Amino acid sequence: MRKNIFYAQSGGVTSVINASACGVIETARKNRDKIGKVFAGRNGIIGALTEDLIDTSKDSASAIAALRHTPSGAFGSCRYKLGNIEDNKVEFERLIEVFKAHNIGYFLYNGGGDSADTCLKVSQLSASMGFPIQAIHIPKTVDNDLPITDNCPGFGSVAKYIAVSTLEASLDVASMARTSTKVFVLEVMGRHAGWIAAAGALADTEEQPVPVIVLFPEVKFDPKRFLAEVKKKVEKFGYVSVVVSEGVRHEDGRFLAEAGSTDAFGHSQLGGAAPVVANMVKQEHGYKYHWAVADYLQRAARHVASKSDVEQAYAVGKAAVTMALAGKNAVMPAIKRTSNSPYRWKIEEAKLSKVANVEKMMPKSFITKDGFGITKKCRQYLEPLIKGEDYPPYKNGLPRYVRLKNIAVTKKLNNEFTLK
């Protein structure tokens, strides 16, 4: 009897994770002779634990196709990490119980570093607990911090959003600088890795120079040197844009974002890194500033997605099913770059054991010596990832994003499971 696929979305969502879901479901549908149905976990792995599965076969081909241009997680995601098997037998036994009840033979997990770890654990269920299942991890993270794969689906579109936004805001500041704003600060995501912040520097091209200072979490923040660099740029160009990563820390290890700010009620950590940096500039130089915090807007911005990114997100979803059909376990489809110009890439197989729990930071060779910019090598790496546009269809001025029916699979178990 053909086995069903369990597919789930995990961790922070992206503007293209649904393109991976689209790749999984469409490829499975094309292989109906070998694969049963695709059951999606409602809210990620929680859907498996609570037997809350979504029958994706109830949605039409056109609805599934529309996932390709719909941001966020169509089945719901979650932040829920499975512990190790020894200490959390109850959870893993529950997974097996649910998978058995619904004839699931493939576990396709769409997420970042933490999720790769969960996926690796599930891949060991066969050896450790005698339940035959193939676990394949589908890479996704805007932070671009997974190892082995050249880049992570989700990152290219955020990078494009940040590059475009930095360019646009810089043109704005440039035209105001004579009598008003001289410094614009944009705070971006990326946790401990500066990949997203680096994308801000793409706004500065040979053809059209734009003064950009990047603050990377990988570089020790030195307020004095930073303020001197701001002054230098403002004196040369009349203005400057600063792209600061949420992960930048003071010398003592505190995040800039938690600079001890309190509001009238004494609540702390109101602000982000951007207002802290902007205020620093104002205090030192008196320059008028503006600041923005892109937050979820950046990772949800499907309207300005990168075409490369959408294609790769689809491709890793498709490859996961192909690998499942080929009997693979404990692997992840990884992107391998074969050429920079023209940009060419292919999908390769990565061992999940080498992916889980490893964070890929910006290499030193990607950051300029002064710590405020990107090298030519970094630019060559980043540029292809933001290439190409892939607009969603619009209706009445708004993108037509799909919402699936998300019809639940009838429960087969009579017991409830309490989440930890």
Added chain:
Amino acid sequence: MRKNIFYAQSGGVTSVINASACGVIETARKNRDKIGKVFAGRNGIIGALTEDLIDTSKDSASAIAALRHTPSGAFGSCRYKLGNIEDNKVEFERLIEVFKAHNIGYFLYNGGGDSADTCLKVSQLSASMGFPIQAIHIPKTVDNDLPITDNCPGFGSVAKYIAVSTLEASLDVASMARTSTKVFVLEVMGRHAGWIAAAGALADTEEQPVPVIVLFPEVKFDPKRFLAEVKKKVEKFGYVSVVVSEGVRHEDGRFLAEAGSTDAFGHSQLGGAAPVVANMVKQEHGYKYHWAVADYLQRAARHVASKSDVEQAYAVGKAAVTMALAGKNAVMPAIKRTSNSPYRWKIEEAKLSKVANVEKMMPKSFITKDGFGITKKCRQYLEPLIKGEDYPPYKNGLPRYVRLKNIAVTKKLNNEFTLK
């Protein structure tokens, strides 16, 4: 001898003010038999006062055409308000001196409310100081607060950006809400008028409901009622998006954004309204939140401009030249809506005296009784304004925005002018 046009951009720039510049220059070029050159003020009116004029005839037809898809102010803008004629004779005499020296007969001023006032004063120079000049105001403001005109060029594109971003971020939160973020807060511009905030509510459609709470500057902010509404929405939908205008105030008149926050150094006004609102929700309900401040990103976002807006911005620039040729003075091309569905509009002539120094707030009939949303009437007003896409061309993943040569007109005066 044919008179030249002086054209200047004033106040905060928008993603389509250059489309108005394009309309002015292209129309003037088509009327070379009647009009001389278009001289642009470098950094707005300051360019006139300092005799720093840009000769737009030095830029090619294709460069001028590219203004249509380039955000920000191509000639530089400024925040500089001329005083009244009686008390600031020196400034007005200087304007006349510069205009005489460069044979300027038309003053085309592209800005918002303050600029309309400046333009009105210049229109009176003929009567008050005997210098023959026709002054025509070209409307522009993201705040959408000019009277008479149905809407202001620049607003439609910000509205589209905010509607699209609210929709995208809401889908993101919806997929995270089970175990993580339940409340997303987006801070938007608009000063004293809630027009931009209202656009956030467009994300909520009959076809695809999205729970959105809008906080308007026109509505007294009541924390208790707001927090109750947040709870109601979260309990019904699992999540909620809050769109808060920068202009929202506490009962005592202070802006939310200046809620007395201080950082470790005792500097005040670090945060914006968004973190204040988000923190309030966290304190009362314990919901996890995320917040974003769009700031300049919203008004510079030419990549997601509204087609209606681009067309209208061009049309008012074009109409200003047509009105100049027809001998008009102290007028503004205004947009008159003639039909909602299909959306139709035309350009009419408004008296500048009725435009200057009047702010158009959201009418009461546009805000729902509870103060947190928009009425059907408001939706009918807003929807056509965000209609249609008008993408810029891209190269290597980035929009190809033009930078003009901006070659200075040779100075004819030997005296320097000191700005106040």
